[in-house]
Amino acid sequence: MSPSLTRHLMRRAAYAPWALLVAVLMLASNSAHAIPAYARQTGSACADCHAGAYGPALTPYGMRFKLNGYTDTDGQGTKIPVAAQITGTHNVPARGDDTTQLNEVDVYLAGRISDHLGGYVKVLTDNQGNDHFNTKLSNVDLRFVAKDLKIAGKDTTIGVSVNNSPGFDDPIGAMPYTSGLGPPAVSGTLLNLSSANTLYNRVIGGSVYALYDNDWYGEIGTYNTMPTSVQDHLGYNPASDPGHLSDTGYFRFAYMKDLKSQFFSAGVVALTTKRQLPRNAPSDDVTDLGYDLTYQFLGNREHIVQASYVNIYEQRDYGSTPVVGGVVAKPTGNARDQTLSVTYTFKQSYALQVAHLISTGNQDPARYPPFGKPDSTANMISLYWTPFGKDDSFTSIANLKLAATWYRYTRFNGASMNIFGAPVGALITNAKDLDAFTLSASVAF
Incomplete structure (x- = not known):
């Protein structure tokens, strides 16, 4: 994060610290949910693809549907590939006024165009x-996907994905851009959707992927940021431009094991690029390296545990x-983002999710005032409660989700108290002042 952006955050936080949290909540709402258009297309309930009937976590069946390019069908004629979602929220911040509003309206164009x-x-x-x-x-x-191939006698699927967020196409759904879980960060990694100047939805790229013998997944691709004029036309503020990317490479490899009543995976991810931020600045060489572990106990779908x-x-x-202030910024730096998430779901209707989110970085007083740490x-x-989207519910092709989130x-910003270093006599913001409790209702159809 640049010093000018840090100063801007400090000024905003002095008057409205909860605005930072609202931004995080908005990011979290962008995670993929169960899409009724897919249920109509396949003839399967939303709960078949998702561990909870409203998502976002995919079951092994849902992972295969994604790997097959969203093309699987029940063969019962053409379905309209359109769905919608409406979300309302009541937000109670630790500091500031409560708000109740229609928060989001989404339209999905989702489904098969052909067999491939x-x-x-x-x-x-x-x-x-x-x-x-x-x-x-x-x-x-x-x-575009080629299915039912054989290589060395083993089942193989090969596909091409064109997408606007590295990792969103990942079938396991552990990556931040897929899960919607990214640590709130003053200076986070490029693969964290909550980082300042995030790449999320502001790049365009493609990758070639393959699933071999139902267990081994590999993907390699590249991305470029969209011009600021295009970002503006697509509804994004150019002031949050992630900068110009060049020589970008993305790599993903994972072992996935479906044991019917259980599933586990272990994966690695890498992203390397040269980034100019702002676009007329010298290039920074940036490399992300990560690993992820996922486990699901599915049983007979009455009790589901995901970690x-x-x-x-x-x-x-x-x-x-x-x-900055007579201090020279360091020529190198690092950041680390960690997410641990555990979810228990009962009868794919009632769920409790707990997540621990950590973002850290190296000491650099010039880049991260006033404390020199972005942690x-x-x-x-x-x-949350999801009454629909299951075979035995009122409808299996629509969803309602009522949630309470804290x-x-x-x-934040390297401190627990006075996190923006306000001078004596000014309004002080502590980390707990960013806390918030939110009630939400979402319906998808």
């Missing part, structure tokens, strides 16, 4: 406050070393 072509496109309209709505192109994942751990480390070689630690606890901060 399919996709997922989300158009999001969110409430910016005071009933000012902004429409933007959200997640995109368009696929995942993601650890992403980023190494930076800066193209410039600015001087943040937060916890998320969410209870965000709790113990550290």
